[in-house]
Amino acid sequence: MSVISLKEPEVVIREKRLGSITGFEGKASDLVQRAQAGKLHECTRSFSQCMNCGSGNALCQLSMIRDAAIVNHAPVGCAGDFFNYNYVYRVGQMSRDLPPSNGRYFNTNIDENDTIFGGTVKLENTVRAAYERVHPKAIFITTSCAVAIIGDDVEETANSLSEELNIPVVACFCEGFRSKIWTSGFDAAYHSIARKIVKPPRKKTNKVNVINFGGSHIFDELLEPLGYEAQYIVPFSSVADLEYISEAAATIQICPTLGTYLGAALEQVYGVPEMKSPPGYGIAGTDIWLRELGKVLDREAEIEKVILREHARLLPQIEAYRKIFQGKKAYITAGAAHGHSLIALLRELGFTVQGAAIFHHDPIYDNGEAVSDALAHAVKTYGDVPHYNVCNKQAYELMNILSKVHPDIMIARHGGMTIWGAKLGIPTLLIGDEQLLFGYQGLLNYAERLLETLDNKEFVTNLSKHSTIPYTKWWLEQDPFFFLGRNQNVEVY
Amino acid sequence: MSKFIEQPRYSCALGAQQSVVAIKRAVPIVHAGPGCSGKISRLIGQGEGYAGGSTIPCTNSSETEIVFGGEEKLNTLIEGAFKVIDADLYVVLTGCTADIVGDNVESVVAPWQDLDKPIVYAETGGFKSNNYVSHEVVVNAIIDQYVDKFCNDKSKIPHLVNVFATVPYQDPYWNGNLEEIKRILEGIGLTVNILFGTESNGVKEWQTIPKAQYNIVINAWSGLEIANHLKEKYGTPYIHFPYLPIGGKASSEFLHQVADQMKLDVKQVTSFIQKEEEKFYMHIERMADFLLEFRYGLPRRFYTILDASYAIGFAKYLLNELGLLPARQFIVDNTPKRFQDAIRNEFQHISEFRSAEVVFETDCGAIQESIAKDENKSRALILGSSWEKNLAQELKADLLTVSAPISHRLVLNCGYAGYNGGLRVVEDIYDRVLDTYR
Numbered sequence: 035m036s037v038i039s040l041k042e043p044e045v046v047i048r049e050k051r052l053g054s055i056t057g058f059e060g061k062a063s064d065l066v067q068r069a070q071a072g073k074l075h076e077c078t079r080s081f082s083q084c085m086n087c088g089s090g091n092a093l094c095q096l097s098m099i100r101d102a103a104i105v106n107h108a109p110v111g112c113a114g115d116f117f118n119y120n121y122v123y124r125v126g127q128m129s130r131d132l133p134p135s136n137g138r139y140f141n142t143n144i145d146e147n148d149t150i151f152g153g154t155v156k157l158e159n160t161v162r163a164a165y166e167r168v169h170p171k172a173i174f175i176t177t178s179c180a181v182a183i184i185g186d187d188v189e190e191t192a193n194s195l196s197e198e199l200n201i202p203v204v205a206c207f208c209e210g211f212r213s214k215i216w217t218s219g220f221d222a223a224y225h226s227i228a229r230k231i232v233k234p235p236r237k238k239t240n241k242v243n244v245i246n247f248g249g250s251h252i253f254d255e256l257l258e259p260l261g262y263e264a265q266y267i268v269p270f271s272s273v274a275d276l277e278y279i280s281e282a283a284a285t286i287q288i289c290p291t292l293g294t295y296l297g298a299a300l301e302q303v304y305g306v307p308e309m310k311s312p313p314g315y316g317i318a319g320t321d322i323w324l325r326e327l328g329k330v331l332d333r334e335a336e337i338e339k340v341i342l343r344e345h346a347r348l349l350p351q352i353e354a355y356r357k358i359f360q361g362k363k364a365y366i367t368a369g370a371a372h373g374h375s376l377i378a379l380l381r382e383l384g385f386t387v388q389g390a391a392i393f394h395h396d397p398i399y400d401n402g403e404a405v406s407d408a409l410a411h412a413v414k415t416y417g418d419v420p421h422y423n424v425c426n427k428q429a430y431e432l433m434n435i436l437s438k439v440h441p442d443i444m445i446a447r448h449g450g451m452t453i454w455g456a457k458l459g460i461p462t463l464l465i466g467d468e469q470l471l472f473g474y475q476g477l478l479n480y481a482e483r484l485l486e487t488l489d490n491k492e493f494v495t496n497l498s499k500h501s502t503i504p505y506t507k508w509w510l511e512q513d514p515f516f517f518l519g520r521n522q523n524v525e526v527y
Numbered sequence: 528m529s530k531f532i533e534q535p536r537y538s539c540a541l542g543a544q545q546s547v548v549a550i551k552r553a554v555p556i557v558h559a560g561p562g563c564s565g566k567i568s569r570l571i572g573q574g575e576g577y578a579g580g581s582t583i584p585c586t587n588s589s590e591t592e593i594v595f596g597g598e599e600k601l602n603t604l605i606e607g608a609f610k611v612i613d614a615d616l617y618v619v620l621t622g623c624t625a626d627i628v629g630d631n632v633e634s635v636v637a638p639w640q641d642l643d644k645p646i647v648y649a650e651t652g653g654f655k656s657n658n659y660v661s662h663e664v665v666v667n668a669i670i671d672q673y674v675d676k677f678c679n680d681k682s683k684i685p686h687l688v689n690v691f692a693t694v695p696y697q698d699p700y701w702n703g704n705l706e707e708i709k710r711i712l713e714g715i716g717l718t719v720n721i722l723f724g725t726e727s728n729g730v731k732e733w734q735t736i737p738k739a740q741y742n743i744v745i746n747a748w749s750g751l752e753i754a755n756h757l758k759e760k761y762g763t764p765y766i767h768f769p770y771l772p773i774g775g776k777a778s779s780e781f782l783h784q785v786a787d788q789m790k791l792d793v794k795q796v797t798s799f800i801q802k803e804e805e806k807f808y809m810h811i812e813r814m815a816d817f818l819l820e821f822r823y824g825l826p827r828r829f830y831t832i833l834d835a836s837y838a839i840g841f842a843k844y845l846l847n848e849l850g851l852l853p854a855r856q857f858i859v860d861n862t863p864k865r866f867q868d869a870i871r872n873e874f875q876h877i878s879e880f881r882s883a884e885v886v887f888e889t890d891c892g893a894i895q896e897s898i899a900k901d902e903n904k905s906r907a908l909i910l911g912s913s914w915e916k917n918l919a920q921e922l923k924a925d926l927l928t929v930s931a932p933i934s935h936r937l938v939l940n941c942g943y944a945g946y947n948g949g950l951r952v953v954e955d956i957y958d959r960v961l962d963t964y965r
Contacts, residue, residue, distance in 0.1 A: 429582055
């Protein structure tokens, strides 16, 4: 278990805190075994393609706090994702019936001069301007490689501006070079919220924190009859909402890779029980997850009724889908742990999962509970995945594998990956809203989309006839893990 | 000192990776932190292209490279890129980490160049400039380190021109614009190295850059460094047309300027221009009655929040050929001071009867606040980016997204340059306007 310390300005990166890795190839069961025995070694690739960085993931969670402003202390290019998250924010406003508004994001626009003389004055001016312009309830400062290397004291600047402006001005340390695991950016964002925004509870409430990306509000239907209220965090929360997430009755995570740090922090520091089971994807997974929820919320009898009712409604429909999907081969590329959930879903529906390329692997989460291991759950419940590959968005490996295994369907969770399936004429499905797949109904929703995708061959067939492939013939004939230094034991990146 | 920016519309120096992606079968090799390349693709890279987006090789520099230097890792990456990526040109670009730490990239790339590999490098650490500037740096690097070497016979070919127009991908309509520019220049008898996009012949075309009789810069300022460089290096003179020519008037002026300077065959030039104008004005005439008669409200004044080349181009076109009046004009591309007077002058003489005020400002949050304070007494048209969607709604204004970031349109070969582009502007503006009615 990692001990949460809210006194430190920075959260330790996942490689060191959890022992997470970004390179592996072998059987999923082998990875689980080695991870649980604490015997994971990082592999480094001698050829790699561009990844993501922590600052993007930090912004992903901070950018949609409704009354906060963001100051990105960086050269202007680091703000390249501003509009992206603003777009996500605005689309989310539509489904929540919120008035349209832009996120308020500022970039300090560090130039060559600042790299020599330091950029803290510019940072101060930007924070003050953001305050004047927006009157936010809090300002989050996200850092960058450039300001970290030149050594700007962002924490000190933030603290003195906090006093001056009388609102929390919070440094969030998420510079890209620190970690190969960009989900460290989620931890950085949550750390900044936990240490400077969240207050000790005044009382216990009937709210249940749902740590999520801003997907649909599927938990209302489940929690309301049980006498609880879902509180979706962090996107679309206000600063005031976040102040008292410490009062909640429990914390649910849509994906432990997203919420591991915040879930553990709320439990360790404020005693908010965190749901430990992997998120409820697939029938068996949902059963386990719901039973834990029943225990945590003291609603065990009610939950048993839900399980019975839903099984009766669902099972015949699922059986019909299983007949259709039986023997169909799927390949998955996604982030952990949602990728693990997708493995469970596909297996539940009768697919053969040929292999998976999952962006990283956390051997354990911050709560230190082996039961939270979503991959272990998938392997135990549904069997092994023979070709399991930990691969941080390396399209060249994916392309090599796909051209050899040629699955009936490719499942992707993130952008930049789907095109490779489609270029090979493989029907490819990306679902952005992970909540849509959650629980019993989620399985049905997924089955429907899978059927539709398998059925829709025309586009990919035609595209494959006219596509160019930017990879050499030589490469496509190699072992996909040619560049993965399997014998290099690098403990910490 | 540079100022902070709310709502950025351009990228850092490394943003020139998109200029490389825009060259057929060329690939950037990025020596930078792990997130840089993707953030650039997200801002200005709609569609991966051949080897952009997730294909781009990158060292994904980490703490190790910051502390011990990243030269070795870069060298291994280059070696891998040659094996894995099937490309004609490899362009190594550095990010902040490499440039602050002081990696000697030249020493890594030079041995590969000695082997005659098609590889080039440029220092593009994000903090050094922005992608309008580094576009020039990268193009000049390709000329010096690749073109010069692979162009054995540098004798001039009459009527061959190199075109440097808007910055690819930073201009969301770059490909369509280049197609039209090439078409009209061919129309007056030129052979055109368009260099980027679908109408280019890739690196083979780049190899003939020194052989051009003239360079043509169609931009307020970005691209002049390339033309000056080529003038020094190969003695090639250049023609500077300081904005994007949109519609009949500007396109003809542009072609006349080129034809005059290059002393082209007057008969061919005149006959082409006449034919194009006839076609263009037939369409404009056909819809002039609509502009005059439509009873339910059309925009009557326009704001531009664009880069200099687009701002002048649109302002001239909308005023002179469509009768919209300029409200305030904002130029958001961080135009270097030395070019600002010339741009102000263009706005001073925006038409025969009128001059318009222009403001240079990169902090677009400030621009939006300032526009929101204007008296909003007649229907306005905003030429801006997706950031303006909210402002347009609040002001009940019409919005044509011309500038990055564009998230509310999918752009393929749409272009606003030239005669055809001018017609497309009319269609696109009034498509949005008419769509507001029940």
